[in-house]
Amino acid sequence: MGRGVALWSPPLLGWSQIRLRLSQAVVVVATPRESRRASRRLSFTRGASGEPLAPSTSIRKTFAEFWPDTKGLRWLFVLGMVFAIMAALCEVAVIALFGYITDQVLTTGDLSAFWAPALSWLGLTAVAGVVSFAGSWLTSLGAERFLLYLRDRVFGHVQRLTPDYVDNRRLGDLMARLTDDLEAIEELVGSGLVKAFTTVATVVFFSAAAFFIRWDLALVTMALIPAFLVVSKVFASRFRTAAARERRSNGMMNSVIEEGLANQALVQAYNRQEAEARHLHREGRTWLRANMTQAWLAGLYGPAVQVLETICLIVIIGFGAWEISQGRLTLGGLLAFAAYLAYLYPAVQSLGEIALTVSEAAAGSDRVIEVLRTKPAVTDRPGAVDLVERGPGRIEFDSVGFTYPGRRQPVLRGLSFTVEPGEVLVCTGPSGAGKSTITKLLLRFYDPDSGAILLDGTDIRDLTRHSLRDHVTVLQQESLLFSGTVRDNIAYGRPEATQEEVVRAATLAGVHDFVSALPKKYETRIGARGRLISGGQRQRIAIARAILRDTPVLVLDEPMTGLDEKTAARIMEPLGRLMEGRTTILITHDLRHVPVDARVITLEPVARAAPLRVRHANNLRRGRRFATDV
Numbered sequence: 001m002g003r004g005v006a007l008w009s010p011p012l013l014g015w016s017q018i019r020l021r022l023s024q025a026v027v028v029v030a031t032p033r034e035s036r037r038a039s040r041r042l043s044f045t046r047g048a049s050g051e052p053l054a055p056s057t058s059i060r061k062t063f064a065e066f067w068p069d070t071k072g073l074r075w076l077f078v079l080g081m082v083f084a085i086m087a088a089l090c091e092v093a094v095i096a097l098f099g100y101i102t103d104q105v106l107t108t109g110d111l112s113a114f115w116a117p118a119l120s121w122l123g124l125t126a127v128a129g130v131v132s133f134a135g136s137w138l139t140s141l142g143a144e145r146f147l148l149y150l151r152d153r154v155f156g157h158v159q160r161l162t163p164d165y166v167d168n169r170r171l172g173d174l175m176a177r178l179t180d181d182l183e184a185i186e187e188l189v190g191s192g193l194v195k196a197f198t199t200v201a202t203v204v205f206f207s208a209a210a211f212f213i214r215w216d217l218a219l220v221t222m223a224l225i226p227a228f229l230v231v232s233k234v235f236a237s238r239f240r241t242a243a244a245r246e247r248r249s250n251g252m253m254n255s256v257i258e259e260g261l262a263n264q265a266l267v268q269a270y271n272r273q274e275a276e277a278r279h280l281h282r283e284g285r286t287w288l289r290a291n292m293t294q295a296w297l298a299g300l301y302g303p304a305v306q307v308l309e310t311i312c313l314i315v316i317i318g319f320g321a322w323e324i325s326q327g328r329l330t331l332g333g334l335l336a337f338a339a340y341l342a343y344l345y346p347a348v349q350s351l352g353e354i355a356l357t358v359s360e361a362a363a364g365s366d367r368v369i370e371v372l373r374t375k376p377a378v379t380d381r382p383g384a385v386d387l388v389e390r391g392p393g394r395i396e397f398d399s400v401g402f403t404y405p406g407r408r409q410p411v412l413r414g415l416s417f418t419v420e421p422g423e424v425l426v427c428t429g430p431s432g433a434g435k436s437t438i439t440k441l442l443l444r445f446y447d448p449d450s451g452a453i454l455l456d457g458t459d460i461r462d463l464t465r466h467s468l469r470d471h472v473t474v475l476q477q478e479s480l481l482f483s484g485t486v487r488d489n490i491a492y493g494r495p496e497a498t499q500e501e502v503v504r505a506a507t508l509a510g511v512h513d514f515v516s517a518l519p520k521k522y523e524t525r526i527g528a529r530g531r532l533i534s535g536g537q538r539q540r541i542a543i544a545r546a547i548l549r550d551t552p553v554l555v556l557d558e559p560m561t562g563l564d565e566k567t568a569a570r571i572m573e574p575l576g577r578l579m580e581g582r583t584t585i586l587i588t589h590d591l592r593h594v595p596v597d598a599r600v601i602t603l604e605p606v607a608r609a610a611p612l613r614v615r616h617a618n619n620l621r622r623g624r625r626f627a628t629d630v
């Protein structure tokens with residue numbers, strides 16, 4: 001997304017007459033007005049239902065939170081500001097030169113007085129061009145780097161939170177916080193600050209120059225400034241509402257498109273294409289109406305301002321003519337005066353826009369600060385040990401009790417079991433009994449409220465989370481693949497693995513032949529979430545990934561879910577190879593596909609169970625084969 005940083009904006013319509021006649025050659029230090037970015041954020045200040053999305057935070061807090069992130073970039077902002085102010089000063093001088101040329105050359109016809117100011121004009125134009133470019137470039141660089149730091153910081157923080165945090169939120173809302181809200185913060189704390197200083201300096205310079213030429217004329221015309229402010233206020237509030245509506249319906253439209261595309265197979269299978277198309281059309285029409293309101297307002301704003309500007313111009317010309325007739329003003333002075341005001345009014349208007357930016361940024365920063373204030377459910381203890389040596393992988397749950405934060409009903413109570421190195425423990429039980437919770441506790445997404453989990457005799461709370469997770473591999477219900485290549489996905493847990501290692505893992509997982517037949521073999525892209533390959537193939541790639549990772553402990557969480565009977569049976573062989581020699585906890589509803597020598601524990605929901613959660617334990621020690629019936 002291109003983000004030009006407008007340090008200050010040129011006059012709008014209306015003054016074009018003056019600018020064309022008077023200052024066509026005058027330096028115009030400006031970048032295009034920022035378009036819809038400001039309005040884009042408006043809809044995120046409140047949820048669709050109107051509920052506040054984050055607690056209120058003051059601007060002071062915004063600066064306290066994010067100003068330290070500008071460390072190392074402040075010189076860019078300061079230089080950007082200095083250059084922008086220099087450019088504005090050059091303009092003041094250029095307009096003065098124009099007035100001088102009008103009086104000394106155009107009115108008198110004395111060409112000899114032309115060359116010196118003309119050359120100065122040219123020189124100043126060149127200088128202003130260079131400093132204006134440098135100012136914009138430096139400020140943009142500072143702004144973009146600041147945004148980069150901010151995004152890295154917030155994303156890094158979210159990555160440290162328990163995955164449930166993301167699962168329990170609307171992804172679109174989190175995305176908005178990581179994109180639009182961060183931009184809003186940047187516009188306040190970074191480039192916004194530069195813009196505010198530069199605009200204030202511009203207002204001071206141009207009004208001082210206007211007063212210098214004729215103080216009484218300046219007073220009269222300044223009296224008209226409130227009229228501009230009233231007009232922009234009236235339009236701004238309406239534009240704000242329209243923009244918020246536009247953003248809301250844009251969000252709705254996007255979600256209809258996203259869901260329609262993501263569930264295309266379902267849509268077609270249920271013959272819902274026309275219904276989905278109608279749905280999109282409805283949302284599209286709402287969006288169209290919101291856009292037309294914006295277009296209507298934007299179209300009306302220009303003429304309204306133009307009328308005001310024309311009134312100003314007429315006042316200036318009328319009052320100026322009287323001043324000239326009294327001998328207090330020259331024609332050049334009057335034209336220069338008009339040119340100064342042509343730059344002054346928009347600067348005043350953009351001060352009003354800055355106020356808007358500030359309130360939007362404060363709302364955005366509330367939402368980002370709320371994310372940053374969320375603490376990870378689990379952190380490393382001081383002095384936590386880095387588990388470097390690979391142990392045998394003995395797992396012990398010792399009277400583990402756990403209740404999810406914010407819930408009253410415990411999920412686990414007094415759960416005890418041990419899995420010896422190389423053993424397979426099958427964990428079964430009804431839905432909601434807490435089987436997957438065991439995985440979350442083993443990976444330390446949460447810590448138990450009571451009891452302990454031990455890895456090779458060490459309480460896992462005494463280990464760093466990083467080294468603990470390096471010893472445990474989880475194969476989830478849904479094979480989570482990324483949109484990269486087959487190789488990227490197999491080597492996800494060990495990016496440094498050689499091609500031979502990747503191929504070996506793929507062969508053991510029984511997916512090598514399939515991959516070899518793909519157009520680009522291991523470099524073939526498999527689409528978003530691996531959609532371009534079948535469920536069974538996805539699961540085999542996930543198995544290859546787990547084989548390559550080669551950890552002593554393995555957790556298989558419903559590895560057969562979503563696979564048909566035949567595919568599930570075929571997956572058993574590579575799964576068996578994966579489990580070979582590893583401590584395995586196999587979570588499953590389906591006891592048809594479990595190794596015959598596996599021990600089985602059955603969990604019961606806490607509400608129905610006695611304090612000891614394991615209701616039933618069964619050992620099927622008949623050699624490492626898979627039972628088809630228990």
Ligand SMILES: Nc1ncnc2c1ncn2[C@@H]1O[C@H](COP(=O)(O)OP(=O)(O)OP(=O)(O)O)[C@@H](O)[C@H]1O
Nearest residue numbers: 164404405407411430431432433434435436437438
């Ligand atoms: N992040 C969470 N916050 C609050 N409660 C949760 C959370 N995750 C799970 N639960 C609750 O904990 C209980 C156990 O969930 P868990 O996913 O461990 O069950 P399960 O036995 O694996 O179920 P299934 O077989 O359906 O996957 C459920 O009642 C569930 O609603």
